[in-house]
């Protein structure tokens with residue numbers, strides 16, 4: 096009986112998708128998306144001092160590095176073919192003030208790190224972070240009104256513009272506003288141009304969601320908000336049409352690259368921006384996504400390498416052109432064989 100049923104169903108079957116899966120060779124020929132080391136941007140955490148390497152507990156394999164060790168790390172990343180690093184400062188409390196003034200101090204260690212990496216590894220693209228939170232005693236990405244607790248948008252723009260200009264003067268190739276204030280791309284573009292930094296790019300954190308997946312990052316920088324949350328500026332995880340508004344505005348204001356963040360829980364948003372915009376699309380595979388895979392692999396519950404590569408490939412399939420990921424070095428090592 097089963098035989099007749101099989102004949103009935105297969106008699107007119109012209110399409111047999113399995114033909115395109117019959118060998119590794121044909122699977123390679125029909126493969127639609129692939130990963131290369133050129134897709135990766137490696138985030139690095141920098142701290143003051145020399146010869147310091149502080150492991151980050153919730154991000155196994157990631158460290159806070161002093162400038163000298165960060166330079167060594169960047170040299171290695173360059174050798175294995177990674178085109179870009181994204182730098183974040185881990186500031187001691189003594190650098191944190193309500194107005195985040197250390198963020199545009201040319202003598203701050205973050206600026207020294209940019210200069211040092213640029214001079215030692217000039218081919219490496221340096222992306223820098225434009226947001227107040229690592230330098231803010233309030234732990235927010237914008238200025239906090241001391242009376243109402245409100246995050247002051249337009250007052251924050253001036254600080255962000257100064258920060259971007261300072262980073263550009265230190266040698267940043269790409270500034271990455273991660274703050275989600277309205278109008279920041281326009282304010283930053285205007286300030287950069289005015290100060291002669293016309294070729295410095297803006298990778299805007301366009302659709303940055305108010306996500307619990309940033310937990311390990313905030314531990315790494317000790318940058319969690321002291322009061323309240325980031326819901327009045329970061330996006331509601333329930334929304335996707337709103338990401339199109341953000342993308343439209345960032346394009347109008349002069350962004351060069353649009354980013355979606357986090358990555359894995361927001362692949363649909365990557366897809367939408369890919370379809371709606373002609374600009375390159377970046378995705379940030381954030382700290383919590385890294386921590387989940389690392390934790391499960393440590394327990395032996397998942398094959399860490401395989402899951403890492405599958406997750407990274409999913410970003411390409413969704414439409415991302417580049418991936419900020421703490422897996423950059425490990426994934427590159429696997430790709431390089």
Ligand code: PBG
Pocket residue numbers: 224226227228236273274308309310311312313325380381382383
């Ligand atoms: C803040 C910023 C955050 C991250 C990058 N920039 C955290 C936040 O918004 O609180 C998170 C990155 C990660 O989790 O890997 N400007």
